[in-house]
Amino acid sequence: MAHLFEPFQLKGLDLKNRIVMAPMCQYSVTAKDGKPNDWHFTHYTSRAVGGTGLILMEMTDVHPDGRITDYDLGLWSDDQIPAFARIIDAVHGYGSKIGIQIAHAGRKAEDAAQPVAPSPIRFEGSQYKTPREMTTDEVKRMVELFADAAKRAVAAGVDTVELHGAHGYLIHQFHSPSTNRRSDEYGQDLARFGVEVVQAVKSQLPSQMPLLMRVSAVEYVDGGYGLEHMIEICREYQRAGVDMFHVSSGGEGRPGARKPGNYPGYQVPFARAIKEALHIPVIAVGMLEDFHVAESVVGNCDADLVAIARGMLRDPYWAIHAAQALGVTPEVPKQYTRAF
Numbered sequence: 329m330a331h332l333f334e335p336f337q338l339k340g341l342d343l344k345n346r347i348v349m350a351p352m353c354q355y356s357v358t359a360k361d362g363k364p365n366d367w368h369f370t371h372y373t374s375r376a377v378g379g380t381g382l383i384l385m386e387m388t389d390v391h392p393d394g395r396i397t398d399y400d401l402g403l404w405s406d407d408q409i410p411a412f413a414r415i416i417d418a419v420h421g422y423g424s425k426i427g428i429q430i431a432h433a434g435r436k437a438e439d440a441a442q443p444v445a446p447s448p449i450r451f452e453g454s455q456y457k458t459p460r461e462m463t464t465d466e467v468k469r470m471v472e473l474f475a476d477a478a479k480r481a482v483a484a485g486v487d488t489v490e491l492h493g494a495h496g497y498l499i500h501q502f503h504s505p506s507t508n509r510r511s512d513e514y515g516q517d518l519a520r521f522g523v524e525v526v527q528a529v530k531s532q533l534p535s536q537m538p539l540l541m542r543v544s545a546v547e548y549v550d551g552g553y554g555l556e557h558m559i560e561i562c563r564e565y566q567r568a569g570v571d572m573f574h575v576s577s578g579g580e581g582r583p584g585a586r587k588p589g590n591y592p593g594y595q596v597p598f599a600r601a602i603k604e605a606l607h608i609p610v611i612a613v614g615m616l617e618d619f620h621v622a623e624s625v626v627g628n629c630d631a632d633l634v635a636i637a638r639g640m641l642r643d644p645y646w647a648i649h650a651a652q653a654l655g656v657t658p659e660v661p662k663q664y665t666r667a668f
């Protein structure tokens with residue numbers, strides 16, 4: 329049996345294989361109402377038909393001003409729940425598990441009239457505005473917005489929730505010394521906002537539903553934080569209730585000299601380091617599309633799961649094709665068995 333096709337269990341989440349569809353913004357909400365539509369339905373159910381173990385729906389925002397663009401998904405209102413539930417039910421019908429990545433873009437909210445952030449430091453690039461520093465009360469309210477969105481995700485039927493703590497979005501902005509210059513308690517303790525979000529979100533999940541969190545293990549801007557900083561932040565998040573980390577990197581600004589370049593598996597050592605330091609399951613991501621590279625990540629115990637992003641845009645049946653390449657009889661819908 330290929331390692332990629334061993335089942336995986338984390339609390340009440342049981343997966344048929346180790347393959348995750350990474351969250352990928354589709355920027356396809358035409359009505360600007362945050363609701364997934366037929367595009368999203370087809371996009372996600374195709375990857376379920378394609379044999380993916382766990383599908384993570386794209387960055388879904390807790391407030392309209394937390395969207396990267398007005399075409400992003402949102403869970404800031406109860407009337408958004410049914411459109412998510414339709415997709416989740418269908419994905420379950422095709423044998424995959426599904427979670428939603430919950431987020432706020434903070435200073436990277438391109439279409440917000442006035443983006444908010446921990447500190448008024450603008451993200452590089454002409455499309456970004458200088459954010460307004462959130463008041464302490466607004467930070468506390470933001471924690472509640474994350475919890476409310478998670479509650480709606482649960483009502484829609486998810487198997488797990490992923491918090492977006494990576495790529496320079498709001499949670500990342502709080503735990504990075506380069507974007508958090510606050511003098512209140514949320515600046516004195518860089519993990520505090522994320523910890524409160526984790527605790528508040530966790531309180532909305534059924535006891536057996538694991539909470540995932542995506543983090544950027546290192547920053548690539550000159551003067552950005554390194555792996556040791558992020559391991560200590562992750563330690564706090566783990567104590568607060570994170571059950572598995574999804575380990576990415578960067579996204580906080582223009583990469584400086586620290587960026588090693590992109591090559592297959594370039595983020596895998598970060599996933600392994602967090603797994604070893606905290607004794608916690610991890611998802612590796614980043615140029616793992618080659619079936620044998622993905623297999624080696626699980627086989628070498630670098631990570632528990634592998635997430636595929638662009639590879640699944642190219643091939644919705646990536647998991648079926650991985651099974652064939654690794655000598656495993658693929659699980660396909662009965663309508664397709666004559667082809668396998």
Ligand SMILES: Cc1cc2nc3c(=O)[nH]c(=O)nc-3n(C[C@H](O)[C@H](O)[C@H](O)COP(=O)(O)O)c2cc1C
Nearest residue numbers: 350351352353386387613614615616636637638639
């Ligand atoms: C079109 C697109 C949209 C993305 N949107 C998100 C997102 O919503 N949330 C997130 O955490 N990462 C997002 N990413 C990053 C991917 O999840 C992934 O980390 C990255 O593409 C590297 O994996 P890959 O080499 O398999 O593509 C996006 C990537 C792409 C290509």
